[in-house]
Amino acid sequence: MSLVEWLGLLMVLFGLPFFFLGTVGLLRFPDVYTRLHALAKGDNVGLGLVCLGLGLQSGSLAMTLKLLLIWILMLIASATGVGLIARTALSRGVRPWGL
Amino acid sequence: MFEIYVIASLLLMVNILVGLARVLKGPTAADRMLAAEMFATSAVVILLLLATVSGEESLVDVALVFALLSAVTVVTFVSRFWIAGDSGKDRRAGGDS
Amino acid sequence: MDALVPLFDALLGALLLWLAWQSIFAADLFRAVVSFMIFGLLMALAWVRLEAPDIALAEAAIGAGVTGALLLSALGRLPRERYAEAAQHILSHSYWLLFWAPVVLLAWFLWSLEAAPPSPPGLGEMVAIHQPAAGVDNPVTAVLLAFRALDTLLEIGVLLLGSLAIWSLGPSPWSTGPAMPSPALPAMARALFPAFVLVSVYLLWRGSHAPGGAFPAGAVMGAGGVLMLLAGARPWLTGGEQGPWRWLLTLGLGTMLVVASVTQFAGYVFFQYPSDWSGRLITLLELAAGLSIALLLFALYLGGQPPVRWRDRGWQ
Amino acid sequence: MIPDLFQIGPSLLFVAPLFAAIAAFVRPRAGAGIYLVSAGLITVASLALVLMVGTLGAWRMDLGGWVPPLGIGWQVDGLSVAMLLLTALVMGGAGVYRVAEGDAGHSPLFWPLWLFLWGGLNALFLSADLFNLYVTLELVSLAAVALIAMGGRTALVPAWRYFIATLLGSTVFLMGVALLYGQHGSLDMRLLQGALGPAAIELLASLLITLGLLLKGAVFPLHFWLPAAHGRAPSAVSAALSGVVVTAAFYLMVRLWFGPFSPMLTPALALALGAMGAMGILWGGVMALLQRRLKMLIAYSTVSQLGYVLLVFPLVASGILAAQAWHGAVVLILTHGFAKAALFLSAGVLIRSLGHDRIDRLKGPGQGPALAWLAFALGAVSLVGLPPSGGFMAKWWLLQSALAAGAWHWALVILAGSLLTAVYLFRVLGGPTAGAMTPSSDHSTRAMGFTALILALAAWIPGFVPIPLTGALADTWGMP
Amino acid sequence: MTFYLLLATALFLMALYGVFASRHLLRRILALNVMSTAVFLWLVTVARAAPGLDPVPHAMVLTGIVVTVSTTAVAVVLVVRLRASHRRHDLP
Secondary structure, three states: OOHHHHHHHHHHHHHHHHHHHHHHHHHHOOOHHHHHHHHHHHHHHHHHHHHHHHHHHHOOHHHHHHHHHHHHHHHHHHHHHHHHHHHHHHHHOOOOOOO | OHHHHHHHHHHHHHHHHHHHHHHHHOOOHHHHHHHHHHHHHHHHHHHHHHHHHHOOOHHHHHHHHHHHHHHHHHHHHHHHHOOOOOOOOOOOOOOOO | OOOHHHHHHHHHHHHHHHHHHHHHHOOOHHHHHHHHHHHHHHHHHHHHHOOOHHHHHHHHHHHHHHHHHHHHHHHHHOOOOOOOOOOOOOOOOOHHHHHHHHHHHHHHHHHHHOOOOOOOOOOHHHHHHHHHHHOOOOHHHHHHHHHOHHHHHHHHHHHHHHHHHHHHOOEOOOOOOOOOOOOHHHHHHHHHHHHHHHHHHHHHHHOOOOOOOHHHHHHHHHHHHHHHHHOOOOOOOOOOOOOOHHHHHHHHHHHHHHHHHHHHHHOOOOOOOOOOOHHHHHHHHHHHHHHHHHHHHHHHHHOOEOOOOOOOOOOO | OOOOHHHHHHHHHHHHHHHHHHHHHHOHHHHHHHHHHHHHHHHHHHHHHHHHHHHHOOEEEEHHHOOOOOOOEEEEOHHHHHHHHHHHHHHHHHHHHHHHHOOOOOOOOHHHHHHHHHHHHHHHHHEOEHHHHHHHHHHHHHHHHHHHHOOOHHHHHHHHHHHHHHHHHHHHHHHHHHHHHHHHOOOEHHHHHHHOOOOHHHHHHHHHHHHHHHHHOOOHHHOOOHHHHHHHOOHHHHHHHHHHHHHHHHHHHHHHHOOOOHHHOOHHHHHHHHHHHHHHHHHHHHHHHHOOEHHHHHHHHHHHHHHHHHOHHHHHHHOOOHHHHHHHHHHHHHHHHHHHHHHHHHHHHHHHHHOOOEHHHHOOOOOOEHHHHHHHHHHHHHHHOOOOOHHHHHHHHHHHHHHHOOOHHHHHHHHHHHHHHHHHHHHHHHHHHHOOOEOOOOHHHHHHHHHHHHHHHHOOHHHHOHHHHHHHHHOOOOOO | OHHHHHHHHHHHHHHHHHHHHOOEHHHHHHHHHHHHHHHHHHHHHHHHHOOOOOHHHHHHHHHHHHHHHHHHHHHHHHHHHHHHHHOOOEOO
């Protein structure tokens, strides 16, 4: 295996824990707003690292671009989605934890 | 290396299984929706890992479609079902809508 | 690794069973719908495990797109009471036969399954032999648009008929605009729309030699339309009698009917493509079907006949 | 090169209604005109096919030139063309009735849906491929549910019940098809014919398919959805549903159990199917007797009359005069379709001119247009099975077979069912014959009554000229 | 592959029970959807077990998915209409 592939594997392995932490947050955090925070980490950082890592290993430009596109799409969706849900929750009167 | 990816996808499945607790518990609809979004991301990663393991390129297309359409579900959720200003329902964060 | 794959299958199977149970029997209706959406998500993984990426693609495009949006929208129109009596037994008078007959039959079948495991002969070899004559590289496309093209014609007919049936029930039941003015939503829709077009064109192009084709492409495009609608864009599709859109909705079915019947006058049998033209005709059919499917799925989502003139909301 | 009529004829039956549906959707104002032109074309083509099969014999088509099991096959034999003719006359007649009714209050989407229903039915009767049959069944159900819902607010619940029942039926049907495909790698009925044996999986598959069809055909314990759906729909739609759509399920049962499934038709199974039919005859008859609204009465009568078709299984299984029983069942499907359509259409005329269909208030003088009552009476006589109507021929053949086999219980059921039919139909007819009838008042009511009359007369044809019909039917593949 | 056949059978039976046992109309639609998915799962498993990966069931399932989408959409809209005009969303 080449150095680039090792690097890729390393990035994937670094990315995966974000998902497990995201689930821990989803289960343990006290309200919607904090859970949104936990979710966004998995979506953005975890998926980003996995996509980059797999892209490094794929060795084909088209595949790498596709993986990057997946990450960007997920970023857009999760950024807007998190904002919309938080806004809606506030306007529906879901009280943030500790207030 | 591929064994690691298979183990990783297996762990992600366990992750989904554990996360289902949030779908069960709620309490608000948004919590359940969030968990579903989380699973969508996990499924994308599982698909990407399996694509690498099997060398089947079309699995990346499936992941691409999931990534593209994950926005549709959330936006429908907040504009058709869990609508803003429909207050009083979630005041104590216990009443499910 | 050999031990891991059955473990993966077992975990997937357990999750699917649990989610199916939740989507049918969960006390809370929204929980049921969310479970059903997750069920669809994991079914895509099952299709992948069974080496059917084309079905995974279709399931992903439709489940996460129009079906999910439709279920959520309908749920928003229904009263929000809790449903405690999730699984009431209403197996009264005449239902018993219908319910117990298949149960007994299938139980008996399971018992006999071990004795004689099914050994499917399949048509894989026959498709492989005749596929060059159909003029496409993807065997599934060859089956869909050459060998069993009548099924595909009727399938597009069912889609068109579904929209007509929905329209005949009345005007669209849900308000169309965004529920909450948010600057992020139109911005996102504008950013994503090129991606929707790009991905569906890509899927249509892939279809000739790999999993993809008219249906996933159309489904992605239709879901893109739903997103634009929710973000406040004014749809092009209207309920009036004028305009090109009625033609476009019927384009897929019409093209297939024309292609199927015209060749008869040149001495071919019904639905036979002249051999030199086969590949090109199939591409034409895919294009027409893809365009119609996108519009038809969007029309299905509307849930009723669109207004003759949409209120001009513009970009908020 | 001259187009081949054996190819053009069936494909015209398939293509014409779908093209017309598209045209009627794109140009809604011309809907009725488009319908009339296409209906004429399809009816002529159906008649031509009957003549061709009667004189030249049955044939098959391999669509696209792909030979099954790879491709989809169509069969054009006696049974198919008989059903196609039934469809053409009932759908054609009921459509003309709808044209005569005028445009007031009609959805412009009626014609596209109606033509889709017709196209789906034609595709169903032509198809010899089990999966293709599933798709056509779904097409027919979707069109039917939308048409039922056009009956207004009270039709929504019946439409829903029908939809759930028929969707469940389709899914169970598809499960059976999937099992068969797994075993044999083929979906073509003729290819499956030789291949199926009495193995467990195949028996299970055939039973699942039959269960789905029993649900779609509203056979006795599963009839719960039918009366309200057929009673609440607009009259033209009720005529099409009772006359053709429900019978499609019976057609498939006859086709399958005397075709590919025949090795599995054990006496016990035949007895079970016959018993369900007999229960349906009696139960539907009693329920019809108890109805207070005319259209509900006619709808329950469908449950009762179609029960006769299931008697064909034990009668054929007994082996004596089997062909007689088979012909009787098929002719019963045809005459019932015509007579029932006539009944629903004349009920529609009565509702239009009297404003209600309460049976107790139908009695008395001056009750409505004579033409509609005439059509109703003629249809009723055929439905009861009095000579020399077509319904008589059908029931007579069934009875003969039962008597020859010494099956007294079936003979008794046949006679009791006819007696019940006579009682509930003449309960309706008892009123107006006592009073004076008025000639049809306006032009459109007259035209509507006239279409009902023509359909009622069609139900009498087999009583007078049985030979050509049985001649065409004789060339049916798989006939006992 | 027997595993997936068993899974399909279990899903089919569970959904069949659900169609009868649930009162809410939307739930029945979900049950019918699970039921047809079970049939599709059966077909695809059969295709996988056939020699050389049989594409015909794949095509059948793709057709079936489109048909299911249309019928589901019509059923969902019918439920919404029923609720609007009859104030009810459960029927025996």
